[in-house]
Amino acid sequence: MAEIIQEEKAGGKKKAKKHAPHIDMTPMVDLMCLLITFFMLTTAFSKPKIMEIVLPEKQTDPNAEPPKIPGSRTLNIVLGPDNKIYWYPGVVKPEDYNSLPPLFETDFSASGVRKMLLERNRALFKKIDDFNNLVITGKLVISQDSVKGSIRQLKKDDDTGPIVLIKAYKKANYGNVVDILDEMNICGVAHYMLVDITWYEEKMVETATGIAPTPTPAKK
Amino acid sequence: MPKIKLPTKSPHVDMTPMVDLFSVVLTFMMLTATMRQTEPAPVDTPFSISEKNTPNFNTMTLLLSKDDRVYLNFDNGEDTTLKFRPKILAEMGKRYNIEFTEGELKEFEKYPTSMGVPILKMKEFLAIKDVKQRTVLETGIPIDSTDNQLADWILFTRQVNPNVQACIKGDSKTSYPLVKRVLDIMQEKNVKQFNLVTNLDAVKINLAEIQK
Numbered sequence: 001m002a003e004i005i006q007e008e009k010a011g012g013k014k015k016a017k018k019h020a021p022h023i024d025m026t027p028m029v030d031l032m033c034l035l036i037t038f039f040m041l042t043t044a045f046s047k048p049k050i051m052e053i054v055l056p057e058k059q060t061d062p063n064a065e066p067p068k069i070p071g072s073r074t075l076n077i078v079l080g081p082d083n084k085i086y087w088y089p090g091v092v093k094p095e096d097y098n099s100l101p102p103l104f105e106t107d108f109s110a111s112g113v114r115k116m117l118l119e120r121n122r123a124l125f126k127k128i129d130d131f132n133n134l135v136i137t138g139k140l141v142i143s144q145d146s147v148k149g150s151i152r153q154l155k156k157d158d159d160t161g162p163i164v165l166i167k168a169y170k171k172a173n174y175g176n177v178v179d180i181l182d183e184m185n186i187c188g189v190a191h192y193m194l195v196d197i198t199w200y201e202e203k204m205v206e207t208a209t210g211i212a213p214t215p216t217p218a219k220k
Numbered sequence: 221m222p223k224i225k226l227p228t229k230s231p232h233v234d235m236t237p238m239v240d241l242f243s244v245v246l247t248f249m250m251l252t253a254t255m256r257q258t259e260p261a262p263v264d265t266p267f268s269i270s271e272k273n274t275p276n277f278n279t280m281t282l283l284l285s286k287d288d289r290v291y292l293n294f295d296n297g298e299d300t301t302l303k304f305r306p307k308i309l310a311e312m313g314k315r316y317n318i319e320f321t322e323g324e325l326k327e328f329e330k331y332p333t334s335m336g337v338p339i340l341k342m343k344e345f346l347a348i349k350d351v352k353q354r355t356v357l358e359t360g361i362p363i364d365s366t367d368n369q370l371a372d373w374i375l376f377t378r379q380v381n382p383n384v385q386a387c388i389k390g391d392s393k394t395s396y397p398l399v400k401r402v403l404d405i406m407q408e409k410n411v412k413q414f415n416l417v418t419n420l421d422a423v424k425i426n427l428a429e430i431q432k
Binding site (some may be wrong): 022023024025026028029032033035036039040042043044047048049050051052053054055056057079089109167169170172174176177178179181182185186196 | 232234235236237239242243245246249250252253254263265266267268269270271272273274275364387388391392393394395396397398399400403405406410412413414415416417418419420423
């Protein structure tokens with residue numbers, strides 16, 4: 001040290017010290033952290049998606065015949081309270097309300113309602129699956145739009161799968177409705193419809209769950 | 221005893237790579253960001269496998285909250301160039317004999333999120349600037365059969381903008397009777413096609429796996 005000073009004195013010339021210009025980056029890092037946090041909190045990362053659903057026209061004519069569907073293919077799904085699903089195949093007529101068929105209970109898990117639906121819809125699901133595989137493996141080269149169109153056509157032509165009637169008991173929630181519609185899409189069910197629950201079905205759910213029955217309107 | 225003298229030099233970490241990294245992340249975020257919309261009520265939408273994006277305009281979104289209130293929004297927030305929002309409000313005003321001033325219509329045009337105010341309180345609502353006081357007034361749009369303002373809103377929305385699409389954004393815990401009531405009102409007004417707003421939750425099922 002002492003020598004250097006001496007040298008300087010001796011040289012007389014003041015040499016600017018060669019410093020690497022070292023800027024303190026810490027405040028900049030702080031600022032960036034702050035900005036990133038702000039963006040993280042205000043951005044919506046996943047844009048919400050939409051699921052389309054079409055409801056039938058409101059029946060205003062009381063004398064109009066309801067559309068006829070084969071009872072053997074009908075599958076009734078009733079959304080119950082506590083995220084439970086009840087289902088029964090076939091048709092129940094209001095006349096035989098004294099001997100209502102038992103309800104099968106299931107849930108929203110993969111081994112529950114999905115398995116049940118797939119068992120009934122296997123033929124159509126296999127067709128759709130095979131078609132998708134052909135597209136994915138490149139054996140069939142068509143545009144994305146025609147893929148959708150073809151699947152729609154497959155669904156339209158289907159005459160073996162179930163016709164699912166979805167009904168919701170009053171203690172069900174909106175999430176259940178969306179979940180079951182989603183299940184329909186997953187399993188490729190061709191025909192499904194969201195319909196009103198009938199009073200005898202309400203009764204069936206109430207006996208199945210043990211809820212105190214609501215006063216039912218007089219038999220129609 | 222000899223003391224061990226530690227070097228007093230402060231450990232100087234080079235922050236430059238960190239700054240670089242942060243810049244990249246920040247730039248990425250700024251480019252991909254879409255601002256999250258604030259909703260008057262917190263809503264957890266259910267999940268589905270649908271991959272279709274929500275349209276940004278020509279929509280009316282019905283927000284169904286957990287506590288059974290209905291909120292309505294057009295064009296997902298502030299108005300587009302076509303300025304539907306003030307027209308719809310003016311029509312609503314005519315229907316309920318309320319005269320909205322130019323300033324109030326402007327305020328409604330700029331209102332960025334869903335609103336759930338009974339039409340009689342709308343003037344008061346638009347006059348308030350404070351967000352917290354505004355939410356007090358938001359008791360949901362009346363849907364009773366005696367005072368069915370939602371039906372009128374839907375009617376005028378569709379009159380003003382015939383291309384409008386109906387979206388329903390409900391909380392998973394919304395009770396079904398409310399959903400049913402809203403769907404019924406829509407059906408009465410001849411809205412038959414709905415979009416249910418959901419979050420993406422990809423499910424892939426394997427046929428072979430299920431056959432086992």
